[in-house]
Amino acid sequence: MSYQNIVLEPIRNGVYLLTINRPKVLNALNAETLSELGMAVANVGKDSSARVLLITGAGEKAFVAGADIKAMQQLNPIQARALSRQALGAFRALEVLPVPTIAVVNGFALGGGCELAMSCDWILAGENAVFGQPEVGLGIIPGFGGTQRLSRLVGRAMAMELIVTGRHVAAEQARKIGLVNHVYPAASLMEEALSMAHLIASKGPVAVRLAKEVVQRGQDLDLDNACALESQAFGLCFGTTDQGEGMVAFLEKRQPEFMNQ
Numbered sequence: 053m054s055y056q057n058i059v060l061e062p063i064r065n066g067v068y069l070l071t072i073n074r075p076k077v078l079n080a081l082n083a084e085t086l087s088e089l090g091m092a093v094a095n096v097g098k099d100s101s102a103r104v105l106l107i108t109g110a111g112e113k114a115f116v117a118g119a120d121i122k123a124m125q126q127l128n129p130i131q132a133r134a135l136s137r138q139a140l141g142a143f144r145a146l147e148v149l150p151v152p153t154i155a156v157v158n159g160f161a162l163g164g165g166c167e168l169a170m171s172c173d174w175i176l177a178g179e180n181a182v183f184g185q186p187e188v189g190l191g192i193i194p195g196f197g198g199t200q201r202l203s204r205l206v207g208r209a210m211a212m213e214l215i216v217t218g219r220h221v222a223a224e225q226a227r228k229i230g231l232v233n234h235v236y237p238a239a240s241l242m243e244e245a246l247s248m249a250h251l252i253a254s255k256g257p258v259a260v261r262l263a264k265e266v267v268q269r270g271q272d273l274d275l276d277n278a279c280a281l282e283s284q285a286f287g288l289c290f291g292t293t294d295q296g297e298g299m300v301a302f303l304e305k306r307q308p309e310f311m312n313q
C-alpha cells in the first residue's frame with residue numbers, strides 16, 4: 053500500500069515505524085494525512101506478527117505542529133466537526149491497537165500533534181521536543197481529544213492551565229508533569245525508541261497484547277471490575293504455549309523462544 057503523507061515501514065521483529073511525512077508544513081495534519089494514518093493503523097492491526105508501533109515526524113524540527121491551519125481556515129462548523137470526528141476516530145483506533153504504540157517526539161508536538169502523541173501508549177521525547185495545546189491563540193479549542201487526554205495524563209488543573217494559556221512546554225518539564233516517560237538527546241532518540249521496541253518484541257507476544265488491553269480497558273472501569281478483567285486475562289495466559297515456554301525457559305536458565313500462541 054502506498055501513502056502520500058505518511059511512511060509506514062516494517063523494521064524487524066514485528067516493529068513498525070510510522071512517519072508523518074509533510075516536513076514543509078512541520079507535518080501538519082490535514083484530512084488526507086488523517087485518513088492515511090487511519091489506514092496504516094488498521095493495516096498494522098491486521099498483522100498478527102506486529103509487536104510495536106512507533107510514530108514520529110519527518111525532519112528534525114517537528115513531530116507534528118498541529119492540525120493543518122491553512123486547510124482548516126475556511127471550514128464551516130459542520131466541516132470542522134467532521135474533521136474533529138475523523139481525527140478522533142483515527143486516534144482512538146491507534147489507542148486501542150492491540151500492540152503497544154510509542155510516540156517518538158522529535159521536535160514540536162503542538163495542538164493535533166500533542167493530541168496524536170497522547171493517543172499513543174506513551175511518549176519518548178528528544179531534548180528539543182516542545183509540547184502544547186496552543187489552539188486558544190487561534191480562537192478555537194483542541195479538537196482531536198486534547199481536552200480529555202491531557203487531563204487524564206497530567207491531571208485537570210495542569211491540563212486546564214496549559215489549554216487556556218496555550219503555552220509551550222519543553223521536554224524536561226513535560227517529563228516532570230507526566231506527559232513524557234523519558235527524554236533523550238535528540239541524536240539518540242530513535243535509537244533509544246527502537247531499543248525499547250525490540251525489548252518489548254522479545255517478550256511473550258500474547259502476554260504483551262493482553263497486558264495492553266487490560267491496562268487500556270481497565271482505566272475506564274471501577275477497581276473491582278478492572279481487577280476482574282485482569283484475572284480473566286491472567287488466566288487466559290495459562291492456555292498459551294508461550295506461558296509454558298516462558299516458565300520452562302526460566303527454570304532451565306535460558307532465553308525463551310515465544311511462538312505467539
Ligand code: CAA
Binds near residue numbers: 080120160162167
Ligand atoms: N498548519 C499548517 N502549516 C503549518 C503549521 C500548521 N499547524 N505549523 C507550521 N506550519 C507551516 C508554516 O506556515 C510554515 O510554512 P511556510 O514555510 O509556507 O511559511 C512552515 O510550516 C514552517 O513553520 P514556521 O515558519 O512557522 O516555523 P517556526 O520555526 O518559525 O515556528 C512553530 C514553528 C512554533 C511550530 C510554528 O510553526 C507554529 O506555531 N505553528 C502552529 C502551531 C499551532 O498553532 N498548532 C495548533 C494547530 S490547531 C490544532 O491542532 C487544532 C486541533 O486541536 C486539532
